[in-house]
Amino acid sequence: MSSWRTRVVMVLVLLVGVAAFGWPFLASPDSELSQMGHSTDASFLFVALMGLMALALLAEMTSGGVDAKTVAVLGVLAAAGGSLRVLSAGTAGLEPMFFLLVVAGRVLGASLGFLLGALALLASAFLTAGVGPWTPFQMIAAGWVCLGAGLLPAATGRRERWMLTAYGLVCGLAYGVVMNLWFWPFLGDSAPAGAGFVPGGGAAVNLGHYAVFYVTTSLAWDLPRGLLTAALTLLASGSLLRALRRSLRQARFDAPVVFADPAQRSL
Amino acid sequence: MSPALHPLPRLLHPAAWWLWGVGLAVAASRTLNPFLLLLIVAVATWVVLERRELGSSNALVAFLVIGLVAIGLRIVMVTLLGGGVTGRVVLVRLPEVPLPDWTSGVRIGGPVTLEGTLFAVYQGLQLATILACLGAVNALASPRRLLRYVPATLYEIGTAVVVALTFAPQLVEDAQRVRTARRLRGHSSRSLAELGRIAVPVLVGALERSLDLAASMESRGYGRAVRRTARSTRLAGVLTLVGVGGVVVGLYGLLDGTSPLLLGMPTLALGVACAAAALLVGARRDPRTHYRRDPWGLSEWLVAAAGVVPAVVMIVAGTRHWDGIVPQQVPVELPAVPLVLVAAILVGATAAWTAPVPPLLARSRVARTTSAQRELVAS
Numbered sequence: 001m002s003s004w005r006t007r008v009v010m011v012l013v014l015l016v017g018v019a020a021f022g023w024p025f026l027a028s029p030d031s032e033l034s035q036m037g038h039s040t041d042a043s044f045l046f047v048a049l050m051g052l053m054a055l056a057l058l059a060e061m062t063s064g065g066v067d068a069k070t071v072a073v074l075g076v077l078a079a080a081g082g083s084l085r086v087l088s089a090g091t092a093g094l095e096p097m098f099f100l101l102v103v104a105g106r107v108l109g110a111s112l113g114f115l116l117g118a119l120a121l122l123a124s125a126f127l128t129a130g131v132g133p134w135t136p137f138q139m140i141a142a143g144w145v146c147l148g149a150g151l152l153p154a155a156t157g158r159r160e161r162w163m164l165t166a167y168g169l170v171c172g173l174a175y176g177v178v179m180n181l182w183f184w185p186f187l188g189d190s191a192p193a194g195a196g197f198v199p200g201g202g203a204a205v206n207l208g209h210y211a212v213f214y215v216t217t218s219l220a221w222d223l224p225r226g227l228l229t230a231a232l233t234l235l236a237s238g239s240l241l242r243a244l245r246r247s248l249r250q251a252r253f254d255a256p257v258v259f260a261d262p263a264q265r266s267l
Numbered sequence: 268m269s270p271a272l273h274p275l276p277r278l279l280h281p282a283a284w285w286l287w288g289v290g291l292a293v294a295a296s297r298t299l300n301p302f303l304l305l306l307i308v309a310v311a312t313w314v315v316l317e318r319r320e321l322g323s324s325n326a327l328v329a330f331l332v333i334g335l336v337a338i339g340l341r342i343v344m345v346t347l348l349g350g351g352v353t354g355r356v357v358l359v360r361l362p363e364v365p366l367p368d369w370t371s372g373v374r375i376g377g378p379v380t381l382e383g384t385l386f387a388v389y390q391g392l393q394l395a396t397i398l399a400c401l402g403a404v405n406a407l408a409s410p411r412r413l414l415r416y417v418p419a420t421l422y423e424i425g426t427a428v429v430v431a432l433t434f435a436p437q438l439v440e441d442a443q444r445v446r447t448a449r450r451l452r453g454h455s456s457r458s459l460a461e462l463g464r465i466a467v468p469v470l471v472g473a474l475e476r477s478l479d480l481a482a483s484m485e486s487r488g489y490g491r492a493v494r495r496t497a498r499s500t501r502l503a504g505v506l507t508l509v510g511v512g513g514v515v516v517g518l519y520g521l522l523d524g525t526s527p528l529l530l531g532m533p534t535l536a537l538g539v540a541c542a543a544a545a546l547l548v549g550a551r552r553d554p555r556t557h558y559r560r561d562p563w564g565l566s567e568w569l570v571a572a573a574g575v576v577p578a579v580v581m582i583v584a585g586t587r588h589w590d591g592i593v594p595q596q597v598p599v600e601l602p603a604v605p606l607v608l609v610a611a612i613l614v615g616a617t618a619a620w621t622a623p624v625p626p627l628l629a630r631s632r633v634a635r636t637t638s639a640q641r642e643l644v645a646s
Contacts, residue, residue, distance in 0.1 A: 005504050012511040019518040030524035032531050049514065056542045059420040060507045063500060066423040068489045072481035075430025076473045083435040096462065119424070123431035129326035129405040216348065236463020243467045247474035
């Protein structure tokens with residue numbers, strides 16, 4: 001599942017993601033992207049690109065074939081994440097889904113966790129009939145949330161719980177910071193004065209503007225999400241971690257099935 | 268009445284609807300003219316009213332509400348915080364909050380200009396129109412139906428999503444059952460800890476059921492068929508690597524102003540082509556059979572064309588800077604409405620006639636007309 005090729009593709013898609021989210025800051029003033037940024041063409045380019053990258057990465061991660069247990073467990077956890085998102089739709093920022101993503105990503109590990117994050121967002125988009133240009137961005141960002149939880153250092157007991165709590169708080173905020181970026185250049189001139197994207201304005205100006213934009217418009221959404229994720233993780237992650245680990249041990253992901261050669265058996 | 272224009276009731280191929288909707292959304296993204304944008308919303312709404320299957324979720328309403336909220340938010344933001352457009356006609360002058368120097372550029376309060384407010388409305392309307400187009404497609408062709416058309420390279424992902432979509436309603440039921448059980452035992456708080464306590468039994472139950480599902484999938488032969496030769500897997504892997512690598516290099520070329528032009532768009536296009544080819548190479552030798560695929564007939568071509576035509580016309584008009592594409596901001600003028608663009612958008616409405624009527628809707632319409640006829644005869 002995680003061959004060297006998958007890892008390389010993962011890192012490359014991470015780079016594409018950094019460019020897709022961060023191009024307003026990364027593009028140098030006389031580059032082609034800055035020229036495209038004057039119209040909203042650059043945003044459309046990245047919407048298409050992220051869709052393709054999400055599909056290519058998912059295909060590469062599953063290219064070795066995925067066994068039925070993995071598919072079933074991923075499907076069920078994605079269903080849980082998706083239905084949590086459906087239930088919480090409309091409550092400003094109170095998304096308990098991240099709690100599940102953090103805990104399940106921790107249990108499943110990095111690469112399966114990434115798949116889970118992406119699938120949970122995709123499933124929720126299907127459930128709410130809310131597929132749009134934001135879906136690939138959300139899939140990849142949620143995949144990163146789970147991936148990060150899987151990559152956290154080994155710890156047990158109370159230390160693990162506090163580590164996950166801190167991670168949940170950071171993720172709840174960071175997800176909002178990152179997800180606002182994909183549509184921020186779209187706003188163009190209608191963004192508030194001093195908070196809009198300036199094509200070719202350089203990193204410092206745009207970072208300042210984006211900080212103003214973020215604080216004035218979406219901090220009020222993201223802070224509740226971060227706090228809710230942290231609170232839920234602190235209260236319930238212990239029992240949920242134990243339960244998930246017990247259930248996944250039953251699935252025994254690491255015991256490969258090997259068929260003996262029938263000719264040898266007959267001897 | 269030719270049969271091609273009035274085909275038998277059936278569901279249109281979902282890809283045709285998505286082409287139509289994305290085409291309209293692209294057309295909307297090219298213009299800021301409020302009349303054209305409202306026309307696009309009207310076209311999308313009309314087609315949904317005419318061709319939405321009974322019982323499918325009406326996502327359009329939710330998307331329209333979100334669009335209205337987006338317009339409102341923009342107006343509030345521009346009123347309170349000012350915008351990028353500085354106009355001459357001042358509507359109101361709000362008291363301005365003095366801010367320290369380091370917040371350069373930011374202002375709270377101050378003059379509200381007609382030009383700035385109108386521009387915010389136009390931009391909000393554009394976003395709302397794009398959302399309306401997407402809502403219309405979500406209502407006309409449920410994205411779940413697209414899942415049947417994922418290439419075989421994404422088969423496992425598609426299966427996992429189908430599992431997720433099947434399990435999600437059951438999970439909600441499970442959660443309600445656990446909650447009722449806990450309330451019967453006297454735990455009726457609505458605290459966060461309670462939510463966590465409900466989550467554990469629900470998830471454990473779901474995971475146990477998922478193992479049963481896995482067992483039944485394996486007993487039915489899931490994952491046992493040798494689908495791909497080692498060579499095609501390796502080819503797809505190399506193509507993915509080259510494709511994603513090409514995209515990264517191409518993006519670097521686009522981001523960096525000093526790099527040669529060849530490093531930008533051409534490399535990016537090559538990478539995209541390779542990545543797309545990787546998705547298809549593995550899928551080519553897929554021996555799986557498919558159950559009742561939707562046909563792609565004349566209606567599908569016509570509906571897809573009804574979306575592509577407005578998009579192409581608007582893109583051409585945008586690059587040639589025709590009148591009425593972007594209304595003049597300062598001073599404010601009533602935007603011109605070019606007839607060519609109106610005609611192009613109205614092409615999108617032809618989908619309401621060229622698409623076949625979905626079966627349930629057709630049945631209910633027949634029932635309605637026959638009962639009306641009966642009443643007529645009786646009277």
